Amino acid sequence: MSAVLLDGKVLALQALAGLKAEVERLKGLTGVIPRFVNIVIGHDAGAASYGKSQKRAAEAIGVDYQFTFLPAQVSQEELLEQINFLNHDMAVHGVMLHKPVPAGILFDAAVNAISPDKDLEGMGVVNRGRLFMGQTKVIPCTPAAAMALLAASGVDLAGRNAVIVGRSEIVGKPMAMLLLEKNATVTVCHSGTSRAGHLEDHVRAAEILVVAMGKPGFIRGEWVREGAVVIDVGINAVDGKITGDVGFEAAVQRAAFITPVPGGVGPVTAVMLMRNGIELFKQHLGQA
Numbered sequence: 001m002s003a004v005l006l007d008g009k010v011l012a013l014q015a016l017a018g019l020k021a022e023v024e025r026l027k028g029l030t031g032v033i034p035r036f037v038n039i040v041i042g043h044d045a046g047a048a049s050y051g052k053s054q055k056r057a058a059e060a061i062g063v064d065y066q067f068t069f070l071p072a073q074v075s076q077e078e079l080l081e082q083i084n085f086l087n088h089d090m091a092v093h094g095v096m097l098h099k100p101v102p103a104g105i106l107f108d109a110a111v112n113a114i115s116p117d118k119d120l121e122g123m124g125v126v127n128r129g130r131l132f133m134g135q136t137k138v139i140p141c142t143p144a145a146a147m148a149l150l151a152a153s154g155v156d157l158a159g160r161n162a163v164i165v166g167r168s169e170i171v172g173k174p175m176a177m178l179l180l181e182k183n184a185t186v187t188v189c190h191s192g193t194s195r196a197g198h199l200e201d202h203v204r205a206a207e208i209l210v211v212a213m214g215k216p217g218f219i220r221g222e223w224v225r226e227g228a229v230v231i232d233v234g235i236n237a238v239d240g241k242i243t244g245d246v247g248f249e250a251a252v253q254r255a256a257f258i259t260p261v262p263g264g265v266g267p268v269t270a271v272m273l274m275r276n277g278i279e280l281f282k283q284h285l286g287q288a
């Protein structure tokens with residue numbers, strides 16, 4: 001069997017078309033243009049690349065997306081002042097802080113200073129708490145992209161044995177909550193699972209497998225269950241090529257659906273940021 005590829009580029013284009021129509025509708029009703037701000041501290045190549053894909057997505061749907069660049073030497077107080085200023089700017093509907101930040105900046109404290117009503121990435125404690133409580137408004141973008149790809153597979157998640165490898169705050173943990181909301185039976189694996197020698201067994205049992213480790217090819221394709229849906233979140237540079245955490249060649253022979261890397265989760269992530277932004281914008285307009 002050869003798996004159906006879950007193509008993130010195609011899904012991203014479809015999702016952008018839907019968001020564009022929604023932005024046009026809201027603009028027609030109110031005359032207001034949504035505006036999102038990405039705070040970037042110092043120079044960072046990752047910010048440049050991820051920021052560019054966000055800006056492209058924003059332009060595609062008619063949203064005003066701006067960067068606020070702060071010098072690498074900015075203090076925590078100056079950063080909080082900037083966030084406070086944006087929190088009170090009625091023309092700004094979404095704010096995010098690009099990671100990584102320089103040593104000396106407390107990232108979590110800064111993200112939690114962003115108003116929950118403008119928390120574009122859904123990474124503040126209020127929005128994460130809402131996710132935990134099943135009262136989701138904005139969702140961290142990478143797990144949101146993984147869920148959108150799972151939805152595109154058409155596979156009903158209810159009662160499925162879903163295994164997540166990785167428990168980071170940004171991917172694994174919110175993914176577990178999102179899968180639970182869809183009534184999947186969720187197992188979260190981490191380095192302790194590996195140390196105990198149980199990782200392969202969990203992967204072999206997974207009907208839905210989501211991998212976010214940051215270890216190229218660590219999950220051997222031969223471990224993938226026949227007919228599984230595989231979402232590979234990993235992005236690893238190996239010999240100048242981008243590769244995932246799952247051994248693709250063997251996995252594609254066993255899975256029913258699989259995301260390619262690159263071209264799977266990645267392209268959908270920036271679109272999910274826009275979806276969050278439109279959600280916040282609607283809330284601001286009283287249209288949510």
Ligand SMILES: NC(=O)c1ccc[n+]([C@@H]2O[C@H](COP(=O)([O-])OP(=O)(O)OC[C@H]3O[C@@H](n4cnc5c(N)ncnc54)[C@H](OP(=O)(O)O)[C@@H]3O)[C@@H](O)[C@H]2O)c1
Nearest residue numbers: 142166167168171190191194212213214233234235266269
């Ligand atoms: N496509 C996208 O848009 C996108 C967005 C974000 C991240 N990513 C990619 O996704 C990957 C993961 O990112 P992240 O931020 O979640 O990484 P992270 O914070 O480093 O977390 C990695 C997770 O993998 C687990 N892990 C590491 N080695 C393991 C092992 N041998 N066995 C089992 N679990 C193991 C860790 O377990 P412990 O908790 O026990 O240490 C941890 O929970 C990276 O390649 C990153 O580039 C992609």
